Amino acid sequence: MSATIRPFGMLREYLQGEKEAEVAAGQTVRQALASLGIPPEVVALVLVNDQPQEKDYFLQEGDVVKILAVIGGG
Amino acid sequence: MNGYGGQILRVNLSNGQISKEPTPPEVAREFVGGRGFGLYFLLKEVPPKADPLGPENKLIISSGPFSGLMIPGAGKCDWTTKAPLTGGYASASMGGHFTAEMKYAGLDSIILEGISPKPVYLFIDDNKIELRDASQLWGKGSMIVEKTLKDQYGEEFQVAAIGPAGENCVSFAHINHDYGRQAGRGGVGAVMGAKKVKAIVVRGTKSIPVADPDAYRKAGMELFKACKEAEMLKEWTSYGTTIVVSWCDEVGALPTRNFSAGSFEDGKNLYGPVMRQKIVITDKGCFGCPSPCGKYSRVQRYNTYVEGPEYETIGMIGSNLGLNSIEDVAHANYLCDEWGIDTISAGGVIAWAMECYEKGIFTKADTDGLELKFGNAEAVFKLIEKIAKKEGLGALLADGVKRAAQKVGKGSEKWAIHVKGMEQSAYATHNATAMLLAYMTCDVGAHHNRAWAITYDLQVGRERVAPEKVARVIWLQHFRPMFDVLGGCRLQWVELGIDRNLYLPALEAITGIHRTWEDLELVGERLWNLARLYWMREIDGFDRNWDLPAPRFYEEPPSSGATQGQITRFEDVQKLLDMYYEQRGWSPQGHPTPQTLERLGLQSFVN
Amino acid sequence: MMRLYADSSKCSGCRACLVACSLNLFQENNPKKAALVIEAHFPAPGAYKVRVCTQCGACAEVCPTGAIKINERGAYYVDMAECNLCEACVPECPESVMFVRTELADTSWKCDLCGDCVSVCGTGVLWIAETEAAVA
Numbered sequence: 118m119s120a121t122i123r124p125f126g127m128l129r130e131y132l133q134g135e136k137e138a139e140v141a142a143g144q145t146v147r148q149a150l151a152s153l154g155i156p157p158e159v160v161a162l163v164l165v166n167d168q169p170q171e172k173d174y175f176l177q178e179g180d181v182v183k184i185l186a187v188i189g190g191g
Numbered sequence: 192m193n194g195y196g197g198q199i200l201r202v203n204l205s206n207g208q209i210s211k212e213p214t215p216p217e218v219a220r221e222f223v224g225g226r227g228f229g230l231y232f233l234l235k236e237v238p239p240k241a242d243p244l245g246p247e248n249k250l251i252i253s254s255g256p257f258s259g260l261m262i263p264g265a266g267k268c269d270w271t272t273k274a275p276l277t278g279g280y281a282s283a284s285m286g287g288h289f290t291a292e293m294k295y296a297g298l299d300s301i302i303l304e305g306i307s308p309k310p311v312y313l314f315i316d317d318n319k320i321e322l323r324d325a326s327q328l329w330g331k332g333s334m335i336v337e338k339t340l341k342d343q344y345g346e347e348f349q350v351a352a353i354g355p356a357g358e359n360c361v362s363f364a365h366i367n368h369d370y371g372r373q374a375g376r377g378g379v380g381a382v383m384g385a386k387k388v389k390a391i392v393v394r395g396t397k398s399i400p401v402a403d404p405d406a407y408r409k410a411g412m413e414l415f416k417a418c419k420e421a422e423m424l425k426e427w428t429s430y431g432t433t434i435v436v437s438w439c440d441e442v443g444a445l446p447t448r449n450f451s452a453g454s455f456e457d458g459k460n461l462y463g464p465v466m467r468q469k470i471v472i473t474d475k476g477c478f479g480c481p482s483p484c485g486k487y488s489r490v491q492r493y494n495t496y497v498e499g500p501e502y503e504t505i506g507m508i509g510s511n512l513g514l515n516s517i518e519d520v521a522h523a524n525y526l527c528d529e530w531g532i533d534t535i536s537a538g539g540v541i542a543w544a545m546e547c548y549e550k551g552i553f554t555k556a557d558t559d560g561l562e563l564k565f566g567n568a569e570a571v572f573k574l575i576e577k578i579a580k581k582e583g584l585g586a587l588l589a590d591g592v593k594r595a596a597q598k599v600g601k602g603s604e605k606w607a608i609h610v611k612g613m614e615q616s617a618y619a620t621h622n623a624t625a626m627l628l629a630y631m632t633c634d635v636g637a638h639h640n641r642a643w644a645i646t647y648d649l650q651v652g653r654e655r656v657a658p659e660k661v662a663r664v665i666w667l668q669h670f671r672p673m674f675d676v677l678g679g680c681r682l683q684w685v686e687l688g689i690d691r692n693l694y695l696p697a698l699e700a701i702t703g704i705h706r707t708w709e710d711l712e713l714v715g716e717r718l719w720n721l722a723r724l725y726w727m728r729e730i731d732g733f734d735r736n737w738d739l740p741a742p743r744f745y746e747e748p749p750s751s752g753a754t755q756g757q758i759t760r761f762e763d764v765q766k767l768l769d770m771y772y773e774q775r776g777w778s779p780q781g782h783p784t785p786q787t788l789e790r791l792g793l794q795s796f797v798n
Numbered sequence: 799m800m801r802l803y804a805d806s807s808k809c810s811g812c813r814a815c816l817v818a819c820s821l822n823l824f825q826e827n828n829p830k831k832a833a834l835v836i837e838a839h840f841p842a843p844g845a846y847k848v849r850v851c852t853q854c855g856a857c858a859e860v861c862p863t864g865a866i867k868i869n870e871r872g873a874y875y876v877d878m879a880e881c882n883l884c885e886a887c888v889p890e891c892p893e894s895v896m897f898v899r900t901e902l903a904d905t906s907w908k909c910d911l912c913g914d915c916v917s918v919c920g921t922g923v924l925w926i927a928e929t930e931a932a933v934a
Contacts, residue, residue, distance in 0.1 A: 125422045126688055158649045161438040162426060169464040172441070185423050187438055187646045260827050261817045261918065288813070295828065334841055346838060347830065370840045396902060398826035408821060415814070415918045428921060472844050474921060476810035479817065481920020483810035487844045496841045 118142040120180040122149060128186045131155045146182060147172040161187035193402040194256040194701040195219060196294040196395075200320065202313060204386050205246060205305030209320050214299045220704065223714055224255030226282050226675040228300050229271025230721055233280070234796060236302075239728050243275040243378070244360055244385035250303040252293070252391070255678020256702050259291035259399055259478065261411040262694075263418050264680030266290055266477030274377035275385075276362045276536065276591050277612035277636050279726045279733075281377030284640070284675045285351070286477035287369035292349040294678075295395025307387040310358075312340070315393040316348075325389035330355060332529035333367035340392050348394045354531020356579035357384035361589040363536035363614075364579075367528055371485065371498020372477065375533045377613065377635055402703030410697035414689070418481045421687035428474055431484035432502035433463035434686075439506070439618065443753030444626075444645055446511040446619045448565045449542035450608045450743055453619035454752025457515030461505050466517045477680065482687055490521045497525035500534070503639075506617025507538025512545065513565030523571050530579035535638075539614025540592040541574055544584065546606045552599065559583040608741040610637035611726075620744050622757035623648040625660040628767045631738045632664070634722040642667035643685070656763045661770040669715035676714065717791050720783045724796055727782060735768055735781040799872055801853040801929045802834070802909060802916075808923045809846035811838055815915035815924065822912045824903065831902055833909040835895060848923055849893045851909035857887035857896050866908070873911035881905040 123137045131154055132138055140149040146165070150157050150172070162185040163170050176182070198211045222231045232251045241247035250272045257265045268290035274281030293301065296315050303313075310325040328336045333354040340350045350368065357364040357380035364380030365373045374380070401407045418424065427434060436458070439445040443453030459465065470490055475498055476483025487498045500508065500520050508527075509520040527534045547553045548563035555562070559577070561570040561584070577585030587595050592614050596607035608615045613636020620627040625644035630637045642664045651660065674681035677698070684691050691708065699705050727733045748758040772779060776787030788794050813836060816829030824831050835849040851874075858866040858874050865880035866887065887896045887906060898906045916924045 156649075158442050159646065162423075162434055164426065169462075171437075183426075185426060187435055259817075261814065261821060263814075263920075266812075291813075291829075295830075338841065396828070396830050398820075398824075398828040398831075401827070404821075404825055412914075412917060415920070419920055424920065473846070474808075474810040476812040476921075478812060479814045480810070480812045481814065481918065483812060483921065485810070487840075489844060496844050 118178045120149070120176040120178065120182060122153060122182045122184065124155065125183060125185050128155060128160065128184055140176065142176045142178045142180065144176060145172065146170065146174050146176060149176060149182070150184070155184070159186055160184045192216060192219060193400050193703045195224070196254065196297045196299045196399070198297050198299065200298050200301045200315075201304065202302065202322070203304045204307035204311070204322070204388065207322055209322070219299075223676045224299065225253050225267070225678045226269040226271065226284070226672060227714065227718055228253040229269045229282055230280075230718055230725075232300065232302060233271050233273070234721060234725060237273055241273055243273045243278065243382060246306045248273045248382055250379065250382045250386065251300055253300040254290040254293045254298070255676055256698060258678030259294040260401070260701060261408070262479060262679060262697055263414050263481050263683045264477065264674075265479035265678065267675060267678055267680050268293065269675050270366065270374035270379045272377075272379055272382045273729065274635070275360065275381040276376070276378040279611060279729055280635055280722045281379055282635055282675070283365075283374035283376050283379045285366065285368055285372055285374040286680065287349070287372035288478045289349045289351050289368050289393065290678055291478040292393045292395050294399050295397050296393055297395065297397055301391070303383070303386055303388060306385065310387045310389050312390040312392060313388060315391070315395075317394070317396055328389045329358060333531050334370055334529050336390055337367070337370060340390060344392060344394070348392050350390055350392050352390035353380045353383050354529055354579060356531035357381055358389070359579065359581050359589070360385050361532055361578060361581065362591045363533045364531050365533045367531060370496075371475070371487065371528060373528070373533070376535065376638060380531055401701045403700040406700035407697065410693070410700050414693050414697060415481055417689040417693055418683050418687055421482075421689060424482055424687060427482055427484070427686050429467060430463035431486050433466055433486065433505060435502055436505055437462045440510075441753060442649060443621065443749070443757070444618045444623065446506050446617050447752065448513050449511060449546045449606055450615070450619050450741070451747070452749035452752040453621060453754045455510035455515075456751070458510060460515045461509045461517055461520065466500075469517055470521055480680065482683060484682060488521050490518050490525070492518050493522040495522055495525040497521050497528060500524040503617045504534040504538070507535050508571070511538050511542045511617070512571055514568050514571065515566065516568065519568035519571075523568070523575060526572055526575045530575055532575065532579055535616045536591065536614040537575060537578065539608055540588045540595060541571060543592045543596065543603070543607050544574070544588060547599065547603055552601050552603055557584060605742055608743060610740060611737050613637050615741065618645055619754070620740070620759075621749055621754045622759060623653045624656050624759060624763065624767060625664055627740055627744060627759060627764070628661065628664050628771060629667070631740050631764075631768065632668070632771060634719060641672055643671070654757070654759070656766050658770055658774070661767065661774055665771070665774055666712075668719055669712040670708070672718070673711045673715050676718070717793060720787065720791055720793055721796060723777075723783055724793070735772070735779070738768055738781055740764060799853060799929045800911060800926050801873075802850040802911060803925050803927060804834075804848040804850045804923055806846060806848045806923065808921045809836060809848050810921055811836060811846045812920070814918040814920070818914035818918045819909070822914050823907055823910070828902075830899070831907065833895060833897060833907055834915060849895055850924070851895050852893060853911070853929055854892060856890045856892065857908065860886045860890050862886060869910055871911045874908065875910035876906050876908050878905040878907070
């Protein structure tokens with residue numbers, strides 16, 4: 118069972134420039150980020166299938182997760 | 192002059208004389224526009240130690256080279272004056288459509304001088320410029336006045352108006368425009384009220400000349416294309432600045448109950464998606480903006496309309512006051528707008544008052560019977576009105592948190608969260624040293640707009656005290672305000688991440704002057720140092736003590752939330768300042784050295 | 799036949815389209831000389847309404863000098879050299895997007911379907927597509 122994480126912008130640096138990565142479903146977004154070496158604190162917005170979700174959301178099979186950094190703010 | 196309106200409008204309110212002079216090309220070359228013009232005129236024409244509310248102070252409104260042109264975010268004007276709130280430099284950036292209209296009327300700056308004997312509004316219709324009687328408008332809410340004037344003159348006119356708070360010279364009174372954009376901080380509205388100017392109404396029908404029309408059109412189209420192709424355009428437009436509420440809550444940057452913590456247990460009720468779903472009715476943008484951050488809302492419960500609340504208001508009036516309902520925050524936002532006070536300072540001073548009440552320093556006798564506890568929305572609504580009218584407790588709070596705490600004493604200075612007398616805006620900095628330094632050194636007081644560094648803190652280690660962090664803050668302080676100088680908005684670069692180099696061919700095609708970002712950042716550095724000289728001139732003994740943060744950020748670790756138990760050490764606060772001054776070429780007391788002034792060509796501005 | 803469409807619900811009132819339009823029609827930066835209209839309805843109900851030319855041709859039908867012609871995009875436009883400012887076209891336009899303002903220009907003006915407004919609109923209000931008549 119897997120879900121897809123798609124980092125935007127500078128977050129791709131954590132995936133060496135790759136645009137997406139597969140992660141196991143059944144874990145939280147937070148855990149999935151940690152497994153990819155992406156510190157949850159730099160992720161501002163999580164969109165699962167284009168719906169905003171918390172980082173405690175449990176990933177389901179086939180979920181597509183966009184993660185956005187806080188680029189510069191305010 | 193290519194890219195400019197071409198004229199400076201001078202309005203002497205004391206004798207009613209209105210005059211125009213051509214915008215000096217050498218001023219345009221050196222100070223570029225917007226905030227640059229504001230500082231130029233402030234230094235040159237407002238005498239030292241002028242009373243901010245007196246006839247010698249001036250209110251300078253300036254557009255910039257981008258304003259009114261086909262450039263993303265070309266909608267900002269700068270309002271500069273000597274600040275009633277702090278006694279130092281005030282520069283407030285206002286979005287909407289005013290700056291464009293000023294330029295179509297041929298105006299680069301409007302300078303309000305003196306004091307009018309009676310309430311007036313300034314009416315500008317191309318070359319027809321008059322002071323008109325405002326006695327029927329005096330006492331009315333800023334948005335009621337805008338509607339009245341637009342009904343009278345037509346929708347082509349743009350209106351900037353003060354509310355009753357500006358008339359009463361509340362020290363953080365603001366100026367409202369386009370039903371929800373403000374020149375917010377430092378008390379610019381109080382200066383306008385002291386001068387008895389209720390509103391400025393402007394329409395212009397002239398075109399703005401550019402140096403190379405084909406290159407300008409091409410560069411403008413490239414900028415729009417970059418914005419439209421930005422990956423997070425859709426998400427940014429959905430939420431505007433409220434996009435960061437959840438993140439700030441999560442990382443301990445959301446001010447909670449007078450900055451006693453950085454996370455709010457009820458924060459989820461204030462997050463961007465919740466707000467969008469509950470109250471937002473339309474996206475609303477400034478002139479030329481493809482990524483409108485404005486979220487125009489209707490609060491059914493109170494039957495009010497408001498543009499907002501945006502992040503700052505959610506932080507300062509929401510979590511900072513313990514309010515957990517987005518409808519209540521939106522309604523309080525509406526009240527601040529109509530009555531005419533800056534939501535950030537209002538939140539800061541009301542939070543201080545709530546802490547005083549909860550600590551028993553205020554009783555109900557002091558609060559006119561209000562139960563001033565954190566979370567009491569009704570009390571907040573009533574207090575906003577009292578502040579605007581300077582009634583009861585409102586009279587004390589209207590002077591700002593620094594003066595209020597000085598007057599009350601009893602240790603309350605400890606929880607007056609400000610720098611230089613300006614209430615800190617909505618990022619809790621118990622453990623985020625770059626952002627803390629940004630607040631300490633911002634040139635108008637504790638405001639975030641110059642150097643927003645908190646993501647950088649999170650990326651490189653929030654508690655780190657290192658030269659790179661200081662360098663980052665300094666660079667941001669030179670670069671970000673350049674958008675205010677250009678008469679445009681920084682958020683396309685900040686939020687959409689577009690390549691800033693795309694702006695350069697546009698600027699050159701518009702003005703005919705070739706500039707690199709190094710050139711522009713040098714302008715930024717010069718303006719930064721000039722602002723510093725202004726503070727030193729206006730405030731006796733101005734030195735590094737004025738750059739210190741509120742003690743809460745080095746004495747009181749939060750007892751809850753993401754930054755529980757975390758605090759910055761005072762020795763690190765001092766170390767940050769030492770590194771900052773050294774990198775800036777300032778003395779250990781925080782004064783630009785003669786060598787720095789020489790390097791920047793600013794010797795002529797000293798004394 | 800192609801025409802401009804507008805979904806007002808997406809409009810944020812920025813007016814970038816108006817500047818792009820005046821640049822195209824007059825080579826000027828002056829939104830008052832644009833050929834589409836944004837109405838702002840604030841403070842209540844809090845909405846923008848966009849009016850655009852539908853290429854219905856009613857203006858061309860009444861023009862006594864034949865100044866309103868068809869361009870290479872198949873759209874009606876004003877040949878400004880031939881307009882005599884009689885204003886017969888203005889009341890005929892069902893969208894009120896036929897413009898005469900003699901203090902601004904000594905010709906009438908209208909949308910010529912250049913598409914620059916579509917290029918600068920960041921919220922997806924505007925697009926160009928077949929007219930409904932053509933589709934039907």
